[in-house]
Amino acid sequence: MRIGITCYPTYGGSGVVATELGIELAAMGHEVHFISYSQPFRLSGRDQGIFYHEVPVSSYPLFEFPPYDLALASRMAEVAEFNGLDLLHVHYAIPHSVSALLARQMLGARGRRLPFVTTLHGTDITLVGLDRSYLPITRYAIQESDGVTSISTYLKDKTVQDFGVTRGIEVIPNFVNCDVYTPLKDEAARAEARRRLAEPHEAIFMHLSNFRRVKRVTDVVKVFAKVVRETPAQLVLVGDGPERSAAEWLARDLAIAEKIHFLGKQEQVNELLPLADLLLMPSELESFGLAALEAMACKVPSIATRVGGVPELIDDGVTGLLYPVGDIEAMAQGALGLLGDRARLEAMREAGRKTAQTRFCSTLVVPHYVRYYESVIGSQ
Numbered sequence: 001m002r003i004g005i006t007c008y009p010t011y012g013g014s015g016v017v018a019t020e021l022g023i024e025l026a027a028m029g030h031e032v033h034f035i036s037y038s039q040p041f042r043l044s045g046r047d048q049g050i051f052y053h054e055v056p057v058s059s060y061p062l063f064e065f066p067p068y069d070l071a072l073a074s075r076m077a078e079v080a081e082f083n084g085l086d087l088l089h090v091h092y093a094i095p096h097s098v099s100a101l102l103a104r105q106m107l108g109a110r111g112r113r114l115p116f117v118t119t120l121h122g123t124d125i126t127l128v129g130l131d132r133s134y135l136p137i138t139r140y141a142i143q144e145s146d147g148v149t150s151i152s153t154y155l156k157d158k159t160v161q162d163f164g165v166t167r168g169i170e171v172i173p174n175f176v177n178c179d180v181y182t183p184l185k186d187e188a189a190r191a192e193a194r195r196r197l198a199e200p201h202e203a204i205f206m207h208l209s210n211f212r213r214v215k216r217v218t219d220v221v222k223v224f225a226k227v228v229r230e231t232p233a234q235l236v237l238v239g240d241g242p243e244r245s246a247a248e249w250l251a252r253d254l255a256i257a258e259k260i261h262f263l264g265k266q267e268q269v270n271e272l273l274p275l276a277d278l279l280l281m282p283s284e285l286e287s288f289g290l291a292a293l294e295a296m297a298c299k300v301p302s303i304a305t306r307v308g309g310v311p312e313l314i315d316d317g318v319t320g321l322l323y324p325v326g327d328i329e330a331m332a333q334g335a336l337g338l339l340g341d342r343a344r345l346e347a348m349r350e351a352g353r354k355t356a357q358t359r360f361c362s363t364l365v366v367p368h369y370v371r372y373y374e375s376v377i378g379s380q
């Protein structure tokens, strides 16, 4: 198949999923064309069967807001025509599904078919999409898509409830490449790599996000502050975004700044995750929680919140621990309890890896997307 993929190319779960999907599809022999305003950040250097088409957005004095969605629609139609695309797959409904709808109509007027699949990821439904300025057009574009997938049952149900969408929505969960996200087998190498972040007797906590408010990064620091009062530990924060400064100030106020490493955006998170003992994901809301899945594949259990689609990924008490949003004390006690019970921690590490391999591995989930594409193309 020749597949066009549009996503937000910057830091964020939907862009990561879209990029990893494109890489996996290309490895299976499909031709993949990314169409976006910049090259997706996890793409560099892996371009066999992958093509990137930038969307130029011109600005004029008349435009206070350059219309990216229109430029994207034009580019989608061009790329589809010039490369004979069989299907477009857009990640995050706003504005990508609206642009895809326009591109389909443009080509349709000339007798060429371009079906498109919209994948719903999270705040496109739970936050941004609910804004009255976007809701009617987002609902329309979802309803008119040739195929719609959702990364969790929670998000599918929210789309039906809050948007009144009546068309079918296929749940295809997020996935992880279990060969890339894998524990470090060589204990000596792991110990050596950990030494760059912590002393041998210290536990390593990690957090990985785009540091937006919904991630509650200050709760990460607060939980860690309680933990580190009881046991030697270091906290590694991977990523960047609007809440980073608040987290840095809090670390200073709580006098634990020297135990916290702000690494900023990192490309090879698969090399960092296996070094951690626990991942902290105290989000206000997660439709899935990709970071927790990547950690599970590396045998790192999460201390997380019982929100959105997270319970579909983490089996509380088996592959991680779930708590109410903002319950700092319980999360800290949960983490301390696990660190103090090596047998339980080890069982959780094994169970997490097994879940990643048996339910969320790319070798299982990507073929689900391929079958779905085929059914959408076949039903045209």
Ligand code: GMT
Pocket (backbone or CB within 6 Å): 011, 012, 013, 014, 015, 017, 092, 121, 122, 123, 124, 151, 174, 212, 214, 285, 286, 287, 288, 289, 290, 291, 308
């Ligand atoms: O909504 C966001 O925070 C960003 C969004 C994205 O598009 O980058 O993340 C969502 O999609 C991820 C990948 O499918 C999921 O793992 C996240 O749980 C989801 N975030 C939220 O629902 C808050």
